[in-house]
Amino acid sequence: MATIELSGVRKAYGATPVIHGVDLAIRDGEFVVFVGPSGCGKSTLLRMIAGLEDITGGEIRIDGRVVNAEPPAQRGLAMVFQSYALYPHMSVRQNLSFGLENLRMPRAEIERRVADAARMLQIDVLLERKPRQLSGGQRQRVAIGRAIVREPRAFLFDEPLSNLDAKLRQDMRLEIKRLHQRLGATMIYVTHDQVEAMTMADRIVVLNGGRIEQVGPPRALYRDPATRFVAGFIGAPPMNMIPVAMATGQATLPGGAIVAVATPAGAAGSAVLGIRPEHLVRDPSGFAATVELVEPLGADTLVSARLGGGETMVTARLPGDAEIPIGATLRLGFDPHDAVLLDPETGARLRA
Template sequence: MTHTLELNDIRKSFGQVDVIHGIDLAIEDGEFVVFVGPSGCGKSTLLRLIAGLDDPSSGDILLRGRRVNGVPASERGLSMVFQSYALYPHMSVRQNLSFGLENIRMPREEIRSRVEDAAKLLQIEHLLDRRPGQLSGGQRQRVAIGRAIVREPVIFLFDEPLSNLDAELRLQMRVEISNLHAQLGNTMIYVTHDQIEAMTMADRIVVLRGGRIEQVGRPLDLYNHPANKFVAGFIGAPQMNFLSGTLDGRVLTLDSGMVRDVPVAEPGQGETVTLGIRPEAVGVSLDGHGDEQITVENYEQLGAVTYIYGVFPNGESLTVQHAHQIPLTRGQTIGVSFPTEAFHIFGGAGERALEMQR
């Protein structure tokens, strides 16, 4: 496959503050790649460097093999959709879509064709003569995306474009942007702090923390095989449970009391580790049988699924995602069981995932 974009040892500093620490990444032609991470991790800064809105302090940015460091944003062949719609309020939708093309003196007939094609693709043909103030939030976001489409860019760049929408609209727009990618086939880079957006939209996810890449991979690869505790905790909702313990040889002893032989590739020597287990992997027994017992502090009955929030006698908490309806009361004691095949064990420098012999 062809690399649309290559980042080679990209670093960025603002004065004495280093914010991007040597990032290497290759994005293939037609990929939908999502940058995800907590606030301040550097994802938007990295997107601005790709766009040409900021210059890297060092390293090379290559677009289809061409080094573009120092090339103005307007000459990179990219289109960016921001969190704010940034539409011109005094212009109609049609004028907003065509304005950028008029500035580069594109022939009028070509502009008309591109605007009409984009409007049809986004199903906003009936809105072309309205102004932004007459549109809903979702409609304005479609216009902002349409403005990017008419430029026919090499790469679409999205900087948290759904943050200003309510939950129902965010879901709808996630589907629409994914469908748009399938129809256009362009390379897309999408920045979000929402791991659900990342999981549902991406071909590959780039997880960032502190200006560094923690892991790159397909959504389910990151979910099933996180490289470290940070990625394990960031990807997945509800969040993975983390329980403290020690590993001596291949015997895991949790602070909450459970002792279990675990198939780690490298035996431990009594060091502190963390057991990670997804909420949906935890078994539940109302009669109290299981590997351990927890006290139910709270629960949420959603019909198709039940979330249980419990606490061990040592004070550690546990979230359970039960795939059925189940009768519960606050304060009751229930049994929970942990299948070994669902274990993730983290330890050592960087709380990396220990290799398991499955």
């Protein structure tokens, strides 16, 4: 069990800075997900915590102890990668026990740990097989098993499911969550998939360009994004971003329709109005939009429509039973509390 604290953590490769000063305190037993687009620094940050990458500046503490100079083995963390990195010539059992044998652990203890992990991951019937005789999901389970048998203070996962198909990913996502509940261990999980982040995390850390954009529980990030980046990244399909002209308590959409929104007092000038597809509803007194694309998903239908003959498109998630012809004029509205206003230059929230 471990707390993990980062203060002012920076990383540069040569003269190129890639992590610009990250502060984060991870609680004991917490499931924290690092999410963000490719190249934002998720793996680098995780590898610095693991000790696989040295730190250009700042401090990393595990259970209060500064570990900047400690080699990976002494940190007591276990890492699971996207590539399973199993030994091809060894059986599953040997893959699981190999690391422990190197530590000269007593045979009986090794056997107990391997048996426990295999049972937990439901790979006990596969122990005598070689990795090439396993499916992708089974291999990933063995890789996780290899981390479990070490009984680490914390688990670090770097996109462990990205080689699996969609269905298997969903199953493994649940399994890793269950494992977390069962072991109660601190886990840091890296992904670029916001659905994975939303479904797994106690808290999500949204990274962008080597900086933290926002940290919070999934629902808080969804309901109350601090920046345009977070607003657009969390949620699928993404939040609609509509350029508007603001006045106190209202905004003018492209095409001229005026909608009520919570603005800062005395607000004037341009802004971006963010509204999620699931928060748009049909409203006879709402603004007009011309339907261009209809995607029936069963339970609901995604409708893309153009505002006032201009360039701006919005997507609405409407009930699946609605018959909506292409070319029709929809009237849409939303609850002002569901909209966010963003600074068009900085992307910062403009709060009422």
